[in-house]
Amino acid sequence: MKEDIIKVVCQSVENIAKNNDLPDLTVDIEVGMPKRKEFGDFSVNTAMLIANKIGKKPREVAELIIENLPPEKDELFNKIEIAGPGFINFYVKEESIVNKLLEIETGGKKFGTSNIGEGEKVLVEFVSANPTGFLHMGHSRNAVVGDTVARILSASGYDVVKEFYINDAGRQMNLLGESVFIRYKELFGHSEELSEDGYKGGYVKDIASKIESDKGDSLLKDSPEQASEYCKEFAKGILLEEIKNDLAEVNVYFDEWYSEKENIHTVLKGSEDTKLNAIKELLNSKGVLEEREGALWFKATEFGDTQDWVLIKSDGSPTYFLADIAYHFDKYERGFDSIINIWGADHHGHVSRLKAALKSIGLDESRFKVLLIQFVRLMRQGQEVKMSKRAGSYVTMSEVVEEVGSDVMRFFLLMRSTESHLDFDLDLAKKESSENPVYYIQYAYARIGSIFKKAKDEGISQSSNNLGLLKATEEIELVKKLLLFPEVVEESAKSLAPHKVAYYLQDLAAQFHMYYNKCRVVDENQDISSARLYLISCVKTVLGNGLNMLGVSAPERM
């Protein structure tokens, strides 16, 4: 619908430009939907935008634009008016709106998808938690947002790969291995204190017991280093499985599990050195490294960052940052046009240093985007549920999923803009009523299913033959809302903002429920009924497509 208006206004502006000898009269036609009915179905502010260029008052320009509209305007509009400071308001013929339903029906599951991505290769990396424990609530928002961004991008014509970066190298993993080994030794009566920053969660003991039932006391005969190493690898395997299961519970699946240890710290077939060493050499060749106080530094300040960073510590071991540069260099090497990272907001300081590093080795850092996600607060009875990771008393993601279900979990985590802090209200999440926005939307979907069941009993089926009978304001408004869906998805994809789809679905569901209460679908008049069935079938399609994009189920019955 908007395209139609853009088309005719554009033609008009071209005509004006020709007649007045203004060759560079170009303008983006922006079509708005006024909130108030008196202002028509669509409006355009073009006159105000080009008034200066033409040298006339906005309202006069508006008149000019209307005069120069192509003849097809009569087929499309009932009325065109100038209002306020120079808006042009279009009153569209009901018929031309309603006929657009055919496009939705034809589009089916594809309606709402687009090709704005043009097959661009995108890597979305998210979660990327250390396999040193279970996923907690903080990870859950990252997981669900990342997955949904990926779904929306796919739907918009991007070629998306979802990747989980496994931080399985370095200090944290060593600590985990040592902690497990200590618990293992406990099982044989060797008591030893866990170090200050060792892992204290109960799962560490569980893993130790598994090793014991697997291997008996054989680890005691190995060297402590060998034993710890074994424990580490064993624990990693178990915890990764656990993480995969937790993610699967909320419908999150990855295409790639990228092991830092295997890819960055190991010499791969066909290469002479590790990626870690290779990147260090590359940086060195660019002259951006410096030895200071026994450590090797990256001069990030030369590339816009506020401070320099250590890449190799004075004890000779690499920092996480160096591995991260190597990892991101590899992302470019793998040929992605666009690289998206979903990070917790607490990592925002790392954006500029990584960008600085990419820039220093000549990579186009505009292809690299970080979506920062603000924190989640878990609320129960109006109180924040306090979590302390140190004490091992944090609420895991799977505990909450078990409590509220996957659909609610996902939707609640998607409801807010990613740059807003999110209060996860457990009490609301568990309510099976209209207060709960998930059920509100799903109920609309199920309700349509139920109407169709009724229609079937009555022997009425949907038809596009009588769409002209859809004349009620609620019907026109509903169709207009449906037609907005592709635009919402596109907007959501461009701005990496899945909450826009969530909001849209709530609005659409509200409008449908209103319609349901106002107009009876299955009625005596079979012609009207068949047209209305056609309409609500389109509503069902859009609700279904939207929910699917969010990874939330669309139930036929509730």
Place this chain on the structure above:
RNA sequence: GUCCCCGUAGCUCAGUAGGAUAGAGCGCAGGAUUCCUAAUCCUGAGGUCAGAGGUUCGAAUCCUCUCGGGGACGCCA
């Protein structure tokens, strides 16, 4: 001290490259079901868009400053 996010109704939050009289849900006060699911709908009250300047035809939106909340500033990851 430097940097990032936030401040909109009692609460939780939307607000679409600046647009017309600022929205939704919850909560609150009323009301609607002989009929497709009342997990629904309707009506109402409720606002100095944190504050002050600036930019212009026009600002919740853009710029500057102030105040308030959260987070980041490691040879941790």
